[in-house]
Amino acid sequence: MLLTVAIFPGAHSVPVYQALEAGHFATAGLDVTVREVTSSSEQLARWDRGALHAVHTSADHFVRGPRPVAARLLRVEPVGELVVHTRPGVAPGEDATSLRWGVDDPDSGFAFVLRAIVEARLGTAPAAASLVTTGGTLQRLEALREGRVDGATLHSPFDVIAARAGLPRLGGHLEVAPDLVTNACFVRADLGVADAYDAALEAGRQDVLRGGPDRAAALLAGRGLAADRATAAARGIFTDLGLPADPRPTRAGLDAVARLRRRFDPGFEPDPVLLDALLAR
Structure with missing residues (x-):
C-alpha cells in the first residue's frame, strides 16, 4: 500500500530513516514516501486535506480537538527533554x-x-x-x-x-510537565495499516538500539547533518527520554498533554471520547 508520511527532520526520526533504509516498510507491504516539513502548520494542513496517511508530530495537535481527518495514536516517540x-x-x-x-x-x-x-x-x-x-x-x-x-x-x-x-x-x-507526551505518531483511522506501520517502525527502532549511537549518527549524517552534530544528536536520543523509552501510548500521557493545554487555555476541556478514540486499535 502506498503511504505518504510527514515528519520533522531530526534525531527522533531515526527509526523512520532506518525502516526505510533496511526495507522494513517494504517487508510490511508498505510503499512509504516521507515528506520532511519545517512547521506543524504545513504538516497539519496536509493532514486535514487528506494528503497524508501518517504524521510524526506533537501529540497536542490531536488532543486539542477533532480534526477533519480522524486519527489513531500509534506510538509515542520521545525526543528527549524539551x-x-x-x-x-x-x-x-x-x-x-x-x-x-x-x-x-x-x-x-x-x-x-x-x-x-x-x-x-x-x-x-x-x-x-x-x-x-x-x-x-x-x-x-x-x-x-x-x-x-x-x-x-x-x-x-x-x-x-x-x-x-x-x-x-x-x-x-x-x-514543569514530567509526564508529558512530547512527540507521537498518528495514522489515519480509516486505513488498516496501523499494525504494519507500527511493526516496521519498531523494527527500525530495534535496529538502531542494537547499533547504538554510531548507527543513529550514520543515519543522520546520511540525511545531511554534519558529522559532529550527528554524533551529538545520536548521544542525545540514547537516554531514558529518548529512543529506549517505551513507545506504547497511554491515557495518562494524553491526560498530561491536556492538562498543559488547559493551563494556558482555560476554556479548553479535553474530550474523553476523543482521547479514547485516539487510543483505539
Missing part, C-alpha cells in the same frame, strides 16, 4: 512579556511547554503577543542564533548546538 534556551543575559525577574519567544505555533503543545518553563524560571509567563511564529526546531534555533527571538524550545541535537553557541539553558520540561 529545553528552553535563551540569548545571554536573560535572568530571573525579567519580564517575560517584554521578550520575544520563538515557537512553531502559538497554540501548540511545544509553545505551552515554553510558557510553563519560562514562568517557572522568570516568574512570569510569556503572553500570546510575545510568541513569534518561527517554524520547527531548526528554524527556532536559527532565529535564536540570529537574534530574531530571545528564547525558544529546543530538543536534541539543537539544544546541544545552542549550548555550544553560548546560548544558555533556561529550563526543561521535566521541571
